[in-house]
Amino acid sequence: MHPELIIAEDYQDLSRKAALRVAEQIKKKPTTVLGLATGKTPLGLYRELIRLHQEEGLDFSRVKTFNLDEYYGISSEDKRSFHYYMWENLFKHLNIPRGNIHLPDGGAQDIEEECRRYEEAIREAGGIDLQVLGIGSNGHIGFNEPGTEWGSLTHLAQLTPETIKDNEEEGGEGIPGFALTMGIKTIMRANRILLLAYGESKANIIARALKGPVDKSVPASILQLHPGLVVIVDKEAAKFLGSLT
Numbered sequence: 001m002h003p004e005l006i007i008a009e010d011y012q013d014l015s016r017k018a019a020l021r022v023a024e025q026i027k028k029k030p031t032t033v034l035g036l037a038t039g040k041t042p043l044g045l046y047r048e049l050i051r052l053h054q055e056e057g058l059d060f061s062r063v064k065t066f067n068l069d070e071y072y073g074i075s076s077e078d079k080r081s082f083h084y085y086m087w088e089n090l091f092k093h094l095n096i097p098r099g100n101i102h103l104p105d106g107g108a109q110d111i112e113e114e115c116r117r118y119e120e121a122i123r124e125a126g127g128i129d130l131q132v133l134g135i136g137s138n139g140h141i142g143f144n145e146p147g148t149e150w151g152s153l154t155h156l157a158q159l160t161p162e163t164i165k166d167n168e169e170e171g172g173e174g175i176p177g178f179a180l181t182m183g184i185k186t187i188m189r190a191n192r193i194l195l196l197a198y199g200e201s202k203a204n205i206i207a208r209a210l211k212g213p214v215d216k217s218v219p220a221s222i223l224q225l226h227p228g229l230v231v232i233v234d235k236e237a238a239k240f241l242g243s244l245t
């Protein structure tokens, strides 16, 4: 069946199952290139990866990472930044060399150059082996909002009021209205994609993304065309998936 769909009991189970997939990938290929996401959804996965590193010796010394996105116009030290989020919630707890960690630079002067540099860095690393993805309540992936071109590469994106509101609920007031994000094409180039979602609030958009038409109004719907898609959702987010299960 495509995609591979795993329905977890709850958030903890989802996080564990996702971490096992990531760990398997790293054990199989210690030089794995991971694509990483921010938001609430992957926090449990990151906690579990830290545990696997600390208690079971999962080795990140040769792993490379590329984050999906970063806010535009704030520095990497800013607590609202995804640099800060990633450092606090994952990187500082692992044995990953700083030089192996990549996020778009939201403080870059020359945006076009920064976007080109980011694409080139992914290419030079050999491409993304496994991309971790969440989904926005409007179906966005990374910060590719509804209407984004399927052929988009890393670019400056304007966030919708809905996305700003969602992210302010998590990250506090004053979220920038723009971000640098991998494009849809950048994401689709990954070898494998691990799409995660939990909770009732994601049930509707997950069903539209996986069962609805492939349409730019739901950016995540393009994932139906990815041959290496693995979806892990909890029971609540799976509520409307019906026949897919």
Ligand SMILES: N[C@@H]1[C@@H](O)[C@H](O)[C@@H](COP(=O)(O)O)O[C@@H]1O
Pocket: 037, 038, 039, 040, 041, 042, 068, 069, 133, 134, 135, 136, 137, 141, 142, 143, 163, 167, 170
């Ligand atoms: N740019 C991120 C996305 O990568 C993320 O998937 C989405 C969902 O976030 P959450 O996991 O908090 O629901 O929010 C943000 O906008």
